[in-house]
Every structure is written in structure tokens, then in C-alpha cells.
Amino acid sequence: HIKNHFYTRYSYRERCSVKTITIDMNAGYEKLIQELFPKAKIIIDRFHLVQLISRSMNQLRIQVMNGFRRGHNEDQKKYRRLKRYWKLLLKNEKDLTYTVYKPFGLFGQTTDRTVVDTLLSYDERLQVNYTLYQSLLNAMKDKDINALQTLLKQPLHEEISLDFRRSIRTLKHHLSSIENSFMYPFNNGRIEGIHNKIKVL
Incomplete structure (x- = not known):
């Protein structure tokens, strides 16, 4: 349906005039765009980049948390803490403070x-993955493609x-499109919001 729409309504010349297209990391769409809009630069929406690594970090937190679920009283406390303060582990560490009580x-x-330091002390895997997560997060926030490439x-x-x-x-697979996302200010925020409203309705 998508191919038919663009092939029948827009000439090759018109499709070649499209400069950028912003998407998530769906490999099918990436291939389709290259076919329909041969000169367009593909931009990965930065929200989806952060979402990808945040999910990875959160999945590990859940695994570690569930390991304490059936333990003794101290393990139960660790379980409740990891369950309650998951958002702090996903927050950029530059936004955390030692001085505000x-x-x-x-x-x-x-x-x-x-x-956060206490939660990380419960398991070495949490600490190691958190360090990588924060490094990737900061490279994305700073739009530093060289730092990201080095990390990868x-x-x-x-x-x-x-x-x-x-x-x-x-x-790694989407690195060229990620570089475009650091160069251009475009994102899918508005249309993602419309889609969400449709789903809610």
C-alpha cells in the first residue's frame, strides 16, 4: 500500500527531491525508504535511541530485582527498593545530586x-551496565558521534x-542514520503524539 501510494501519486523526480525522512529503527521501513526516496537521508528519531538503551538497562534491573524476590528480609528490602526507584536508574547521572536531601x-x-549508588551496589552487573548506559546516554545527549563510535x-x-x-x-547497524540524527533537528514527536491519541481513543 505504501509503495503503491508513492509510485502512483509522485514522480521519480519528486521522490528524489525528498531530503530527509525521520523514522524509528524499523529495518523494513529503512529498506523501503531507500527504494522510494533514493536521495533522502534517513534520520533515527533520538527518542527511539534513548528508548532502546533504557529498555536494556531496565530489563537488567528487573532480572536483578527478581533475584531478591524470594530471599530473606534484607533481600526483600533490596527488591522493594529496586522496584520503587527504577526511574532514578534510568535518569541521566548528571541530573543526580549529592547535595539536595x-x-x-x-x-x-x-x-x-x-x-542510585546504593541500588548499584546490590549487583556488579547493575554497576557495569549502568556505566555503559550512562556513557551511551551522554554521547546521544551531546550528539557526539565520535564518542558513540568509540563506545560501540x-x-x-x-x-x-x-x-x-x-x-x-x-x-552499530544504524550508525549512519544515527549520525544524521545528530546533524539534523528533526524528530517524530508530533506524529508520535497523534498516533498515541488515536490508540487511546
Whole structure:
């Protein structure tokens, strides 16, 4: 249907005039775009880049968390803490602070940085994957393609999760489109919002 729409309504010359197209990381669409719009630069929406690595980090947190589920009292506390404060583990560490104290359930009066450090201390896998996650996150936030390329070329620590390894392979595969996403200001935010409203309705 998509091919028929563009082949019948738009000439080859018109399709060649399309400069950029913004998508998620769907390989099928990428192939289709190259066929329909041969001169268009493909841009990966940066939201989907962050979402990819965030999911990998969160999947590992769930695995570690569930390992404490049936343990003794101390393990139960770790389980509840990991379950409650998952958002802090996904937050950019540059936005965490050691100086602003506030009440945290299951922790008492402390800082968000201390909460994160405590959660990471529960399992070496969490710490190793968190370090990689933050490095990737900062490279994306800074739109630093060289930093991202360096991270993707480095040999992976043995504790890096299978989900994260798959995410790394996906990022490598889409590297040229990711570079375009760092160069251009375009994203899918508006149309993604429309799609979400349609789904909700």
C-alpha cells in the first residue's frame, strides 16, 4: 500500500527531491525508504535511541530485582527498593545530586545520587551496565558521534547483559542514520503524539 501510494501519486523526480525522512529503527521501513526516496537521508528519531538503551538497562534491573524476590528480609528490602526507584536508574547521572536531601521511602532522608549508588551496589552487573548506559546516554545527549563510535567499538565487559548486547548491535547497524540524527533537528514527536491519541481513543 505504501509503495503503491508513492509510485502512483509522485514522480521519480519528486521522490528524489525528498531530503530527509525521520523514522524509528524499523529495518523494513529503512529498506523501503531507500527504494522510494533514493536521495533522502534517513534520520533515527533520538527518542527511539534513548528508548532502546533504557529498555536494556531496565530489563537488567528487573532480572536483578527478581533475584531478591524470594530471599530473606534484607533481600526483600533490596527488591522493594529496586522496584520503587527504577526511574532514578534510568535518569541521566548528571541530573543526580549529592547535595539536595529529601525523604525517600525505604531509605529515609538522603539524596537521589546516594539512592542510585546504593541500588548499584546490590549487583556488579547493575554497576557495569549502568556505566555503559550512562556513557551511551551522554554521547546521544551531546550528539557526539565520535564518542558513540568509540563506545560501540570497545570490547564489551563479560557482565554486559544479552539485551544490551543486542542494543549495541542495533546501534552499530544504524550508525549512519544515527549520525544524521545528530546533524539534523528533526524528530517524530508530533506524529508520535497523534498516533498515541488515536490508540487511546
